[in-house]
Amino acid sequence: MNCILLPVENFSANTAKINDVVQVDHVNNILGAKVGDTLKIGQLGGNLGTAVIEDIAADSIQLYDVQLAITPPAKLDLTVVLALPRPKVLRRLIMDMTALGVRDIVLVNSYRTQKSYWQSPLLERLDEFVLEGLQQGVDTIAPRITLQKRFKPFVEDTLTSLVSNQAIVAHPYAEQSFSEFRQLDTTLELPSLVCIGAEGGWIDYEIALLAAHGCTPVHIGPRILRTEAAVNVMLGQWLL
Amino acid sequence: MNCILLPVENFSANTAKINDVVQVDHVNNILGAKVGDTLKIGQLGGNLGTAVIEDIAADSIQLYDVQLAITPPAKLDLTVVLALPRPKVLRRLIMDMTALGVRDIVLVNSYRTQKSYWQSPLLERLDEFVLEGLQQGVDTIAPRITLQKRFKPFVEDTLTSLVSNQAIVAHPYAEQSFSEFRQLDTTLELPSLVCIGAEGGWIDYEIALLAAHGCTPVHIGPRILRTEAAVNVMLGQWLL
Numbered sequence: 142m143n144c145i146l147l148p149v150e151n152f153s154a155n156t157a158k159i160n161d162v163v164q165v166d167h168v169n170n171i172l173g174a175k176v177g178d179t180l181k182i183g184q185l186g187g188n189l190g191t192a193v194i195e196d197i198a199a200d201s202i203q204l205y206d207v208q209l210a211i212t213p214p215a216k217l218d219l220t221v222v223l224a225l226p227r228p229k230v231l232r233r234l235i236m237d238m239t240a241l242g243v244r245d246i247v248l249v250n251s252y253r254t255q256k257s258y259w260q261s262p263l264l265e266r267l268d269e270f271v272l273e274g275l276q277q278g279v280d281t282i283a284p285r286i287t288l289q290k291r292f293k294p295f296v297e298d299t300l301t302s303l304v305s306n307q308a309i310v311a312h313p314y315a316e317q318s319f320s321e322f323r324q325l326d327t328t329l330e331l332p333s334l335v336c337i338g339a340e341g342g343w344i345d346y347e348i349a350l351l352a353a354h355g356c357t358p359v360h361i362g363p364r365i366l367r368t369e370a371a372v373n374v375m376l377g378q379w380l381l
Numbered sequence: 382m383n384c385i386l387l388p389v390e391n392f393s394a395n396t397a398k399i400n401d402v403v404q405v406d407h408v409n410n411i412l413g414a415k416v417g418d419t420l421k422i423g424q425l426g427g428n429l430g431t432a433v434i435e436d437i438a439a440d441s442i443q444l445y446d447v448q449l450a451i452t453p454p455a456k457l458d459l460t461v462v463l464a465l466p467r468p469k470v471l472r473r474l475i476m477d478m479t480a481l482g483v484r485d486i487v488l489v490n491s492y493r494t495q496k497s498y499w500q501s502p503l504l505e506r507l508d509e510f511v512l513e514g515l516q517q518g519v520d521t522i523a524p525r526i527t528l529q530k531r532f533k534p535f536v537e538d539t540l541t542s543l544v545s546n547q548a549i550v551a552h553p554y555a556e557q558s559f560s561e562f563r564q565l566d567t568t569l570e571l572p573s574l575v576c577i578g579a580e581g582g583w584i585d586y587e588i589a590l591l592a593a594h595g596c597t598p599v600h601i602g603p604r605i606l607r608t609e610a611a612v613n614v615m616l617g618q619w620l621l
Binding site: 242 | 383454473476477480481482517518519520558559560601602603604605606607609610613614615616617618620621
């Protein structure tokens with residue numbers, strides 16, 4: 142937690158209060174902060190800044206001298222279409238994509254997505270994972286997350302409307318590498334949409350359908366990475 | 382597991398056997414492979430290739446027609462000096478760095494490394510995590526892993542001998558970004574050594590000592606990432 146994000150209703154004039162148990166615990170036990178200390182805070186959907194601790198109670202912390210003058214970092218001009226992964230890795234993937242600044246996330250069904258993944262109670266907790274990601278990445282603007290339980294209608298009816306310039310699909314068995322693809326693009330712009338499979342990747346039918354709708358298959362070399370690692374390796378190109 | 386790596390003693394002429402319980406379970410229950418099916422295999426420290434299943438017993442699988450003609454992908458010309466992280470994330474970090482092809486890994490003490498981390502039983506299981514990483518990344522050559530429990534003597538006496546060209550240390554509060562650093566380097570070579578902190582990063586003293594021994598501090602933008610995410614984002618530059 143590199144900043145503490147509070148909803149707008151927790152602010153009043155130049156004071157604010159922390160009443161989320163995880164955040165209160167973080168201030169007390171991880172930061173070990175005391176009355177008079179300055180905290181890095183932010184307003185969800187608003188600015189970043191600082192505030193000073195006025196009072197620490199068992200379940201809430203009162204802040205004063207709230208200063209919110211720093212605009213959050215720009216979002217990446219990027220939509221990530223991710224095959225819904227195992228619930229175990231969903232939390233970290235949402236956190237990481239949020240911390241990286243992805244603007245739009247589409248969780249889509251795929252052949253290798255087990256049906257049970259769509260029943261996972263973790264899908265009800267996406268807001269929580271987004272908050273963790275924002276507090277990690279020091280941002281206040283949540284990504285838009287959409288669930289698409291049907292692959293074919295999504296690709297055929299919706300996908301192309303999401304692409305503002307180029308689109309790619311990560312595929313270890315593609316003929317072209319991501320860097321070859323980028324060298325061919327004379328605009329030097331990064332793609333605005335990236336499709337990434339879950340464990341086991343996309344099947345040939347899915348690659349063909351995505352390719353038919355404007356997504357160029359690209360690989361990142363002979364090494365096959367875990368979904369989490371692949372997401373960070375690929376999206377790192379937008380940061381660096 | 383994108384290939385099954387076996388130690389040299391499991392091979393004999395053009396046959397081989399799988400007798401590791403995790404690997405046997407993977408073939409039976411994840412791949413659902415049967416007698417006559419071809420598996421992607423490799424010899425630890427040797428080549429990659431294929432073999433055909435001859436027989437499946439409760440605790441071992443016999444292979445024939447072993448063909449090991451594919452050389453493993455080149456290692457990255459890279460040493461990663463990583464502040465020893467929490468045991469919980471150590472496994473994934475070792476797996477990912479191995480899958481990415483890092484040649485040398487140094488786990489070093491840092492101010493924010495808790496003493497208890499050095500007592501973790503997971504440090505006895507690094508070979509297991511390396512094997513997982515190799516089988517994920519489809520490689521056969523393990524990275525060299527060194528433990529350095531004392532930060533100052535390591536930096537002062539050993540670090541410079543590990544640097545063959547440039548070295549950097551990842552630091553969110555550095556003045557220069559990684560991409561600015563790369564643009565300044567007229568050789569266009571990537572650094573051969575990267576230092577990455579654990580949760581909470583390096584303290585100023587550590588940054589100063591690393592800088593005094595040839596490591597340029599660089600940031601990757603305003604967003605602060607989890608150690609795992611930062612490792613993959615940074616090292617992705619060597620893949621892409």
